[in-house]
Amino acid sequence: MDQKDIYDTIIIGSGPAGYTAGIYTSRGNLKTLLLAGDVPGGQLMITTDVENYPGFKKGITGPDLMLQMREQAIRFNTEIIDASVTHVNFKKSPLEIIADGTTYYSKTCVIATGASAQWLGIESETRLMGKGISGCATCDGFFFKEKNIVVVGGGDSAMEESLFLTKFAKSIKILVRRDKLRASSIMQERAKNHPKISFLWNTKVKEFIGKERLEGVEIVNNKTGKEDTIIAQGAFIAIGHKPNTEIFKEHIELDERGYIKRILNTQTSAKGVFAAGDVHDHRYRQAITAAGYGCEAAIDAMKYLEEKNGD
Ligand code: NDP
Numbered sequence: 001m002d003q004k005d006i007y008d009t010i011i012i013g014s015g016p017a018g019y020t021a022g023i024y025t026s027r028g029n030l031k032t033l034l035l036a037g038d039v040p041g042g043q044l045m046i047t048t049d050v051e052n053y054p055g056f057k058k059g060i061t062g063p064d065l066m067l068q069m070r071e072q073a074i075r076f077n078t079e080i081i082d083a084s085v086t087h088v089n090f091k092k093s094p095l096e097i098i099a100d101g102t103t104y105y106s107k108t109c110v111i112a113t114g115a116s117a118q119w120l121g122i123e124s125e126t127r128l129m130g131k132g133i134s135g136c137a138t139c140d141g142f143f144f145k146e147k148n149i150v151v152v153g154g155g156d157s158a159m160e161e162s163l164f165l166t167k168f169a170k171s172i173k174i175l176v177r178r179d180k181l182r183a184s185s186i187m188q189e190r191a192k193n194h195p196k197i198s199f200l201w202n203t204k205v206k207e208f209i210g211k212e213r214l215e216g217v218e219i220v221n222n223k224t225g226k227e228d229t230i231i232a233q234g235a236f237i238a239i240g241h242k243p244n245t246e247i248f249k250e251h252i253e254l255d256e257r258g259y260i261k262r263i264l265n266t267q268t269s270a271k272g273v274f275a276a277g278d279v280h281d282h283r284y285r286q287a288i289t290a291a292g293y294g295c296e297a298a299i300d301a302m303k304y305l306e307e308k309n310g311d
Helices: 016-027 042-046 062-075 123-127 137-144 156-165 185-193 287-309
Strands: 006-012 032-035 079-081 085-089 095-099 102-111 115-117 148-152 171-175 197-200 203-209 216-221 227-231 234-237 241-243 273-275
Touching: 006 016, 006 095, 006 287, 016 032, 016 042, 016 062, 016 102, 016 287, 032 102, 042 062, 062 079, 102 287, 123 203, 137 156, 137 234, 148 156, 148 227, 156 171, 156 185, 156 234, 171 203, 185 197, 273 287
Parallel strands: 006 032, 006 102, 032 079, 102 273, 148 171, 148 234, 171 197
Antiparallel strands: 085 095, 095 102, 115 241, 203 216, 216 227
16 A cells, blocks of 8 residues: 555544644644545534634634634645445554545544434424524523523433523423433532422423424423423433444443543554544533544544654
8 A cells, every 4th residue: 555545543533532633633733534434524513603613702603603613624735535434453453444445544643523413303303403402401491581491301401401591581481201310419419409490390391392493392201291391491411412423332342321432542342443432432422522532542643643653
């Protein structure tokens, strides 16, 4: 194989972590390829206004922010291909990364494939996404001042999202599909004791209603079959996240929930392979933290190559 065919780094993923890693490695003069996936941009592509990303005093839409990051990476010569990675082989040197049938070779790799929020999977949810339905209270809670909100889920995320939303919302109803919560007892107590929060047990969403924006939620009781309609201008789905690590599970260590384990800084269990963003971080899950992790992973990849070249 001709050396010129080998990248210094290949970045997998095109959310804030991936593009930031690209900006740093290409500015650092590394020959960088970013494999962006078939639908580039990550979770921010389904977000409307982003007001908490520093530098945009009037806010910016999620898709605009991602486009700016992409163009910034291209400006420094990050090569971007909108292809999805299907296989990797991190035991080989150079590393092998296969996307849409083509094998790419690289000395290092930054995995920034993110995590996918779990959704209920009903048509009205997709249609009203970003129009009253959200998966992130920290991102969107501010838009729901004095509104009536439902939160779907019974885990720590649902409790945390609900408690956060009490700062803005008029009322919050948590829809729980069973007659008990999965959340830790301390989070349960906090939510149960909050005057703005109430619970609807054994309850599932039948349909979200509203033409342009969410206006209400049709619910059904799992035990009795009784149906009801709640007036709500906001719905937060908090039924868990799934890290996008399926293709890596044979090659690097994952934790019990499937998130990538970082061994030292951003380094994974495979040599020369680094992880950035929600693919290893189930705690913060913010665009700004993902971007920060992308920067860290890029610096670690550069240092790894410097040390290797110094051998
Ligand atoms: P969890 O998997 O813990 O909980 C998911 C919740 O959503 C469960 O109550 C589950 O119900 C419910 N659910 C799943 N699918 C559906 C569905 N289709 N319809 C309705 N309800 C559904 O996920 P979390 O995101 O809450 O938490 C993930 C991890 O992160 C946990 O380990 C948690 O402890 C941790 N975490 C910790 C926080 C903290 O300590 N501050 C904050 C946030 C998360 P069921 O119980 O019936 O399965």
